[in-house]
């Protein structure tokens with residue numbers, strides 16, 4: 001029986017088994033955080049990045065479509 005088999009996870013606010021946790025450096029010093037929450041944050045950041053890229057790409061294609069439409073209208077309005 002070992003009383004040090006769990007540690008307080010500052011992210012979840014509960015105790016987890018230490019083998020599921022990592023000690024990390026924060027501004028306030030060394031703290032324990034579970035690997036699950038670390039991975040979830042990493043995934044969340046990657047998903048946000050992917051989403052941001054998607055939005056940028058769709059904005060670009062929308063802008064290009066508008067520019068093409070405007071160019072077509074301008075061409076149609078020009079007298080020959």
Ligand SMILES: [Zn+2]
Pocket residue numbers: 009011012013016033034037
């Ligand atoms: Zn946790």
